[in-house]
Amino acid sequence: MRLPETQVAVLEAASATDAQTIDQLAEATGLKPETVTGAAFDLRDDGLVAVDEELETSASLTEEGEEYLDDGLPEVRLYRAAIDAGADAEPVEMGQLIGASGLGGPQVNIALSNFARKGYGVIDGGAVDANADADPDADEEAAALSAVADDEAGDVADDVLDQLESRGLVERSERTVRLVTLTDDGVTALMEGVEAAQTVDRLTPEMLTSGEWQDVEFTEYNVEADAPTAQGGKTHILRQTADRVKDTLVGMGFQEMEGPHADADFWINDCLFMPQDHPARTHWDRFALDVPPIQEIPADLVDRVESAHREGVGEDGDGYHSPWSEDFARAIALRGHTTSLSMRYLSGYAQGDLEPPQRYFSVEKVYRNDTLDPTHLLEFFQIEGWVMGEDLSVRDLMGTFEEFYRQFGITDIQFKPHYNPYTEPSFELFGRHPETGELIEIGNSGMFRPEVLEPLGIECDVMAWGLALERLLMLMYGFEDIRDVHGTLCDLELLRETEVLH
Ligand code: PHE
The missing domain is CATH 3.30.930.10 (Bira Bifunctional Protein; Domain 2)
Known part of the structure; x- marks a missing residue:
């Protein structure tokens, strides 16, 4: 059977072990993951492999999670300080333990809120009474932090991960993982032998002049391959x-x-016969600017506008009889x-x-x-x-x-x-x-x-x-x-x- 080169590579790599991920196949073949995905789908369409999709959850430590991985969880640190201070025999003042544990800022509250929950002891009236039987080395959440750091979140119980996530120490994300497995037809094809069809992926000027293009087989485009969506720029609709x-x-x-x-209030309002005491002209509605007032306004126009405000226009006109100030008119606002x-x-x-x-x-x-x-x-x-x-x-x-x-x-x-x-x-x-x-x-x-x-x-x-x-x-x-x-x-x-x- 003749297949394109990339498909042969993927088919052969897939035969090495059962069910391999696209990333593993990419590693084995040296091809890009998107090329492997395209080849795997083509092979699937020919019935040579099966492609199964699984949702994989991965977890990683947040910055705070990293910090506790290094320094210990605040409640564990509080417990160790309490045991050192003999709080399993007799309650010890909180203040003393905080100093000894080196906890600071918000960590104190974090320690307190998790201490009792985990059975490290009780806090009563500002004194800590530690539980002598608790074992901080067996702290599930501390162990889970290291597991997540080692990329072994899969081994951690879900409820513990949930707890770490709600404490903001771990972040989880999901992605689709594709697993490629050889089918019986695939196995048979490999046994009978597949060879790479010599395909050419680029047409060159030389091939055109020599006429070689007529004898070669061109690589097919996979127009259905996954590709990132490209968002072109465009003029905003407004x-x-x-x-x-x-x-x-x-x-x-x-x-x-x-x-x-x-602009000057003169152009924004006064010319429009807006009285200077109109509510729209107060500082609530106006974006005033702290800049020098406008100088250049035709003086005769200022006079005529002022007169319209004071006395109105025409024979029986009437103005506002309210104050009109030229300084107010020259002030600048948006x-x-x-x-x-x-x-x-x-x-x-x-x-x-x-x-x-x-x-x-x-x-x-x-x-x-x-x-x-x-x-x-x-x-x-x-x-x-x-x-x-x-x-x-x-x-x-x-x-x-x-x-x-x-x-x-x-x-x-x-x-x-x-x-x-x-x-x-x-x-x-x-x-x-x-x-x-x-x-x-x-x-x-x-x-x-x-x-x-x-x-x-x-x-x-x-x-x-x-x-x-x-x-x-x-x-x-x-x-x-x-x-x-x-x-x-x-x-x-x-x-x-x-x-x-x-
Ligand atoms: N300036 C008015 C507004 O902002 C609109 C308007 C302009 C009304 C000219 C009448 C004449 O609502």
Whole structure:
């Protein structure tokens, strides 16, 4: 019989003794374990060997286990110190024994909790009364520690190993061991003689030019052999969705805004007609930064914003009549929304004066001092956007959202009237979670108020929004806990297996 070289080697090695493990065969043949496994399975398919699988438990000492192997178990050390001090005749003070045994720190408690359990004696009122008949040389757990160290855990009783494992001295692990045994057909084949088929495992340029390739036999690939799973790198699903959102908005005629993550409260809040005593502006909600205040803000804009806060805008306008401090406005914090970018652009500060119509967006990170839960993170991505134009209405706003979400397969957006200090009217957006069926909030929007637009020098309408990228992802993929998707607790398996939508 002719067989590939590796199979001949494995078959011959397997005939040496009964039932050999893959590792033993690898050692005997000098082949790699995975090569032996592949050959063994091929031989099994031809009926020449049997491959049996067994679950093997192996045990190893933890660092603490190693320490007790060298120094002795704490309870044994305590017992020996007690016997030396005559505690088998008359109880001896605990403190004295601890000194004599050299036990320190947590080992004292470990010694005490195992001492009585093992019948080394009793501890009563701080004194140790040792049992004269106990034999520390026969300590099962001490013997088991050495057995584990010598790789002979198989000889140790299960309950003793369980005890050592629960004491954190031993760690157990399981692996599948494959045992290869010759079948009767295998024995016959060997008796009749097997020879290695001369196979070639690599096609070379020389073989091609000489034409030798036509006469040789090529090694077969075993496409079913066990192989490690290779995980390729890929773009994170959130980043991929952010890019897709950007493409979509560019396709809808928007231009991208950019600007600082840490910004002056002036751009984050004051321009938005957010009163300086608004709860969102307190230190609970805001990530303040200990850096010098911002210098460069157009002075006339500061004046107009202050005046809007104090007196309002227009003929019958009314301000907040609450304190307004320029220092407060110049202080720096992490932005809690990207509407700060919209303010920079709408003021002309970022881009120069803008003539309507204009459309701008950003897909950028924002920071909020929220409590972490399945739908809230301290950092998340906001899809910010605004449209500047003559005679815009709520219908334009709704139509824009419907058009935007439709491109992500989401067609049942719902709107709920809402309040923002900077928009009137304002709407929250909701979408239905595909798994739980619940309505979840996905964004906030509105038409900027005159108190926002007038100080910026804008005479037409501006509609604007902030949508949560993570919530869009939840609607698209049915994720239920956003912490599975990003951050330190993310579920790598889920991220690997989720089929990315394009
Ligand atoms: N800044 C708002 C938020 O973070 C979103 C928004 C932007 C609302 C612009 C209206 C206008 O929720």
